[in-house]
Amino acid sequence: MNTIHIAVDIMGGDFAPAAIVEGVGEALDLFGDKYHLHLVGDPKPIETELRRIGKWGDKRLELVPASQVVDMGEHPVSAVRRKRDASINVAMNLVRQKKAAAVFSAGNTGAAVAAAYFKWSMIPGIERPGIATVFPTEKGHFLLLDAGATVDCTPLNLLHYAVMGSIYSQTILHHKNPRVGLLCNGTEEGKGNKLTQAAFQLLSEAKNLNFVGNVEGHDLFSGAVDVVICDGFVGNVVLKSCEQIAVALGHMVKQQIMQKLRWKIGALMAKGAFMELKKRTDYAEVGGAPLLGVAGVCIIGHGISNAKAVRNGIRSAGDFVRLRVNETIAERIKAMPNNS
Amino acid sequence: MNTIHIAVDIMGGDFAPAAIVEGVGEALDLFGDKYHLHLVGDPKPIETELRRIGKWGDKRLELVPASQVVDMGEHPVSAVRRKRDASINVAMNLVRQKKAAAVFSAGNTGAAVAAAYFKWSMIPGIERPGIATVFPTEKGHFLLLDAGATVDCTPLNLLHYAVMGSIYSQTILHHKNPRVGLLCNGTEEGKGNKLTQAAFQLLSEAKNLNFVGNVEGHDLFSGAVDVVICDGFVGNVVLKSCEQIAVALGHMVKQQIMQKLRWKIGALMAKGAFMELKKRTDYAEVGGAPLLGVAGVCIIGHGISNAKAVRNGIRSAGDFVRLRVNETIAERIKAMPNNS
Numbered sequence: 001m002n003t004i005h006i007a008v009d010i011m012g013g014d015f016a017p018a019a020i021v022e023g024v025g026e027a028l029d030l031f032g033d034k035y036h037l038h039l040v041g042d043p044k045p046i047e048t049e050l051r052r053i054g055k056w057g058d059k060r061l062e063l064v065p066a067s068q069v070v071d072m073g074e075h076p077v078s079a080v081r082r083k084r085d086a087s088i089n090v091a092m093n094l095v096r097q098k099k100a101a102a103v104f105s106a107g108n109t110g111a112a113v114a115a116a117y118f119k120w121s122m123i124p125g126i127e128r129p130g131i132a133t134v135f136p137t138e139k140g141h142f143l144l145l146d147a148g149a150t151v152d153c154t155p156l157n158l159l160h161y162a163v164m165g166s167i168y169s170q171t172i173l174h175h176k177n178p179r180v181g182l183l184c185n186g187t188e189e190g191k192g193n194k195l196t197q198a199a200f201q202l203l204s205e206a207k208n209l210n211f212v213g214n215v216e217g218h219d220l221f222s223g224a225v226d227v228v229i230c231d232g233f234v235g236n237v238v239l240k241s242c243e244q245i246a247v248a249l250g251h252m253v254k255q256q257i258m259q260k261l262r263w264k265i266g267a268l269m270a271k272g273a274f275m276e277l278k279k280r281t282d283y284a285e286v287g288g289a290p291l292l293g294v295a296g297v298c299i300i301g302h303g304i305s306n307a308k309a310v311r312n313g314i315r316s317a318g319d320f321v322r323l324r325v326n327e328t329i330a331e332r333i334k335a336m337p338n339n340s
Numbered sequence: 341m342n343t344i345h346i347a348v349d350i351m352g353g354d355f356a357p358a359a360i361v362e363g364v365g366e367a368l369d370l371f372g373d374k375y376h377l378h379l380v381g382d383p384k385p386i387e388t389e390l391r392r393i394g395k396w397g398d399k400r401l402e403l404v405p406a407s408q409v410v411d412m413g414e415h416p417v418s419a420v421r422r423k424r425d426a427s428i429n430v431a432m433n434l435v436r437q438k439k440a441a442a443v444f445s446a447g448n449t450g451a452a453v454a455a456a457y458f459k460w461s462m463i464p465g466i467e468r469p470g471i472a473t474v475f476p477t478e479k480g481h482f483l484l485l486d487a488g489a490t491v492d493c494t495p496l497n498l499l500h501y502a503v504m505g506s507i508y509s510q511t512i513l514h515h516k517n518p519r520v521g522l523l524c525n526g527t528e529e530g531k532g533n534k535l536t537q538a539a540f541q542l543l544s545e546a547k548n549l550n551f552v553g554n555v556e557g558h559d560l561f562s563g564a565v566d567v568v569i570c571d572g573f574v575g576n577v578v579l580k581s582c583e584q585i586a587v588a589l590g591h592m593v594k595q596q597i598m599q600k601l602r603w604k605i606g607a608l609m610a611k612g613a614f615m616e617l618k619k620r621t622d623y624a625e626v627g628g629a630p631l632l633g634v635a636g637v638c639i640i641g642h643g644i645s646n647a648k649a650v651r652n653g654i655r656s657a658g659d660f661v662r663l664r665v666n667e668t669i670a671e672r673i674k675a676m677p678n679n680s
Contacts, residue, residue, distance in 0.1 A: 075530055110526075138591050148525055151533040185488055185576035186450075190415055193491040193573045217580025221447060221588035233533045234574055238523035238581050240557025245582050248561035251478050252620070256613040264611025273596040273603040280592070 003036050004318045007091040007100040008310075010041035011069040012107020014303045017041060020106065021049035023310020028060055030311065035318055040064045040091045066090040069107070072303060076110025080118060085137055088112055092119035097295045102317035104288065106301030106310065109327050113291060113300075120296040122324060125333040128153065128234065129293040130161045131300060132168055136281040139223035143169050144183075147289060148236035155198035158182070160212065162203055163336070164229040164292040164329050171323045172290075172316070173226075181215030181225035183234060188214075195231065203229075208332065210303050246281075267338045287312025290320060292329070299320050343376050344658045347431040347440040350381035351409040352447020357381060360446065361389035363650020366648035368400055370651065373435050375658055378440050380404045380431045403641075406430040409447075412643060416450025420458060428452055432459035435636045442657035444628065446641030446650065453489045453631060453640075460636040463666060465673040468493065469633035470501045470572065471640060472508055473579055476621040483509050484523075484669040487629060488576035495538035498522070498569050502543055502551065503676070504669050505567040511663045512630075513566075514657070521555030521565035523574060528554075535571065543569075548672065588623075627652025630660060632669070638663050 008024060010017045039046050043065050050056040050302035066087040069309055070079040080089060088107055094100040105112045113129060122129070145155045145161050146153070162180045169178035182200055184192045190199060191214060203211040215225050217238075230238070257267045279285075287309050288299035299317040301309055318324075348364060350357045364377055379386050383405050390396040407428040410419040420429060428447055434440040434456045445452045453469060461502070462469070463616055470486035485501050502520045509518035522540055524532045531554060532540060543551045555565055557578075570578070597607045619625075627649050628639035639657040662664075 073528060074507040075528065138588050151525055183577060185491055187574050188413060188415065196573075217577045217582070218584045220374070220581055221584050230577075231533075233525050233536075234577060237523060237557045237570075237574055238577060241560055241578050242557070242581055242585050244558045244561050245585055246589060248478050249586060252617055253613070256479070256617045256620075257610060259616075260612065263610045266606040266611075267613070269606025270597060270603045270610065271606075272600065273593070276599075277596045278593055280596075305490070322436075 003033060004102070004321050005038065005100040006038045006095040006314055006317050007038040007040055007064070007103045008314065009087045009091045009103065009105035009107055010039050010046055011066070011087040011167050012105045013301060013305050014072070015306065016106065017045050017049055019306050020310050021046065022053060022307035023305070023314065024061070025053040025055045026307050026311035027314045028055060028058060031315065033060065035314060036060050036062070037314070038062050038063045038064050038094055040066050040094070041087045041258050042066070064090060064094065070111040072108050074108060074111070074112045076108055076248040079108070080111050080114040086111070088115045089119065092116055092296070096103065096105045096120060101321045102297035102299065104299045104301060104310070104313045104317050106303060106305035106313070109148065109300055112298060116291055116294045116296060116298050120294050122293055123295050123333060125336070126160050126293040128157045129291055130164065131289050132165055132292055134173070134286045135242070137221045137223050142220070142226055142228055143172070143173065144228040144230070144235055144239065146230065146232035146235050148232045149291065149335065151231065151233040153195060153231035154318070155195060155202050158231065159202045159206060160333065161229045161294065162206070162209055162227065163332055165229065166209060167328050167332065168290060168292065168325060169227050171325050171328065172319055175226045177210050178226035179210050179212045179224070180194070180229060181212055182239070183228050183230035184214035184216055186214065186216055187219070206336070209214065284309035285312065287316050295326065297326065343373060344442070344661050345376045345378065345440040346654055346657050347378040347380055347404070347433045347434040347443045348654065349387055349427045349443065349445035349447055350379050351406070351427040352445045353641060353645050354412070355646065356446065357385050357389055359646050360650050361386065362393060362647035363645070363654065364401070364504050365393040365395045366647050366651035367654045368395060368398060371655065373400065374612050376400055377654070378402050378404050378434055380406050380434070382406070384492065391552035393547070397625060397679065404430060404434065410451040414448060414451070416448055416454045419448070420451050420454040428455045429459065432456055432636070436460060441661045442637035442639065444639045444653045444657050445642060446643060446653070449488065449640055452638060456631055456634045456638050460634050462633055463635050463670050463673060466500050466633040467677070468497045469631055470504065471629050472505055472632055473629045474513070474626045475560070475582070477561045477563050481513070482560070482566055482568055484568040484570070484575055484579065485632065486570065486572035487579050488572045489631065491571065491573040493535060493571035495535060498535070498571070499541040499542045499546060500633065500673065501569045502546070502567065503568065503672055506549060507668050507672060508630060508632065508665060509567050511665050511668065512659055513638055514565050515566045517550050518566035519550050519552045519564070520567045520569060521552055521559065522556035523568050523570035524556055525652060526556055527559070546676070557663065600601045607645070623650035624652065627656050630656065635666065637666065
């Protein structure tokens with residue numbers, strides 16, 4: 001098997017550079033010679049961190065200097081345009097120059113989207129990118145896209161998300177013939193806003209797509225569908241609301257339990273169950289969300305990525321390249337009749 | 341204090357007519373002579389249920405026959421148009437004829453919205469109705485609107501939701517100077533889709549409104565805002581996703597706990613804490629969501645409304661009338677400069 005070259009944005013993420021470099025170290029330990037990693041960022045802290053974890057001088061690593069960083073709060077498009085030597089731009093350039101096959105970044109999500117959009121082209125026929133996020137459910141997981149790359153979508157954008165999401169679900173998440181649902185305010189015919197009503201039509205007519213119709217918020221976590229399609233505004237709001245309600249419920253449970261000794265003891269005894277559940281729903285297991293539609297491979301890590309998330313994100317990027325996801329997407333889009 | 345006449349749709353709801361009539365009975369027991377209730381629906385089952393709970397012949401009750409029902413799965417607009425003698429239509433007519441001041445229904449939500457829209461007029465200056473739903477949080481609760489009445493909104497619709505939501509929050513939920521947030525895919529300037537960017541402008545310029553800017557999914561349950569504004573598509577998806585994730589998390593916790601005896605015993609000991617929390621977040625405490633913007637008072641109950649939810653919904657309808665929420669909304673809208 002050929003070694004896959006992956007550019008890692010060392011400067012992006014709430015715990016960068018330490019957590020990112022630690023993730024790189026774990027990837028080296030676990031994946032052997034599978035990957036050659038280009039570490040993009042300020043060389044000094046990268047060297048310090050590599051020495052700390054005992055990986056300085058490892059031949060599977062290469063330092064690529066970048067003098068700037070796009071911060072988490074910055075306006076993505078203007079920052080990416082202004083900071084030409086930002087780590088995310090330099091990482092994307094490595095792919096454009098064919099020195100690397102993929103990028104992993106846990107930095108400013110909008111900046112990763114903008115940099116990929118500017119530095120790479122789109123896959124022919126696809127107009128707008130989408131971020132695909134994995135959600136845990138009672139029975140497994142589902143993929144939702146777009147989680148925030150494109151806030152104003154056309155019906156055709158949503159159709160393309162369905163195609164790309166299906167291919168990703170099948171290739172990477174091993175769902176056979178993934179069921180695709182359109183996120184809507186109800187499952188009955190005639191429900192939906194102008195966008196989803198038009199998209200429903202396109203999705204119903206599409207070939208090679210297992211479109212099962214509208215799904216509503218109630219259906220999301222029941223395991224009824226494998227891929228959920230929506231525009232990036234709705235997807236982002238749903239993603240963040242769901243993340244937050246889980247956290248808020250956890251706090252409320254803790255608050256309540258602290259009020260009686262009996263409850264406290266019981267909760268202590270059952271603590272292991274909660275730890276197991278936490279592991280089952282840990283974002284770090286997934287390791288990142290692919291940016292789909294661009295002519296290159298980019299895995300976007302959660303801002304709070306720890307070493308485990310980074311290591312799994314690097315593996316996701318590698319799988320994406322190895323299993324030729326973009327090539328399959330390009331072929332499928334080319335074969336579609338409404339590809340203009 | 342004058343007795344307030346309220347029309348109750350006895351036929352609407354998953355557990356109608358039994359649960360609705362039981363709720364009527366609880367309202368009579370708890371609220372004395374505050375309300376005179378018009379029970380709208382098929383007289384026979386209503387009589388049976390009233391006899392069962394020992395309220396048959398109560399002078400505070402009046403039977404209003406309606407020979408049809410809009411079912412939960414029916415297309416709201418066509419059903420409301422076709423079934424002229426549906427309980428929801430007859431209830432709305434009672435308000436139009438000034439025989440009642442408000443309607444409570446736990447039936448098909450879309451049908452209640454459509455019937456109110458057709459039978460009543462809108463408050464002058466307001467173009468589209470919105471459903472305001474109360475969400476529990478760690479520190480209390482917040483109001484979200486629109487939860488599904490209007491799926492394609494204009495920026496002006498969102499401004500009117502902000503005004504109406506503020507007034508409801510202040511008058512009924514006792515928030516002084518309620519903080520209003522616009523639901524968005526990020527809090528930074530420049531975030532949002534075309535709709536929310538235009539609405540942001542209108543909201544920033546509005547007087548007598550405590551607009552605090554964009555809020556994202558992460559902020560919803562932290563108690564950062566009292567009123568959250570969004571279009572009915574987004575609101576409905578968020579409402580149902582949040583309801584469902586809470587249920588799914590509960591199932592996942594149970595699944596996990598059943599795997600070890602130690603965990604089971606601990607969970608049994610701590611059970612009381614979970615029951616308390618369930619009570620704290622019980623939708624039935626709130627009793628229903630007001631339909632705002634229409635020239636009449638309509639409280640929409642959850643489809644799964646039990647007696648307690650119905651009783652509290654009737655109280656909400658009464659408070660809405662007594663505290664003159666619609667009159668305040670009409671005055672505030674009339675005074676707004678962009679009221680065309």
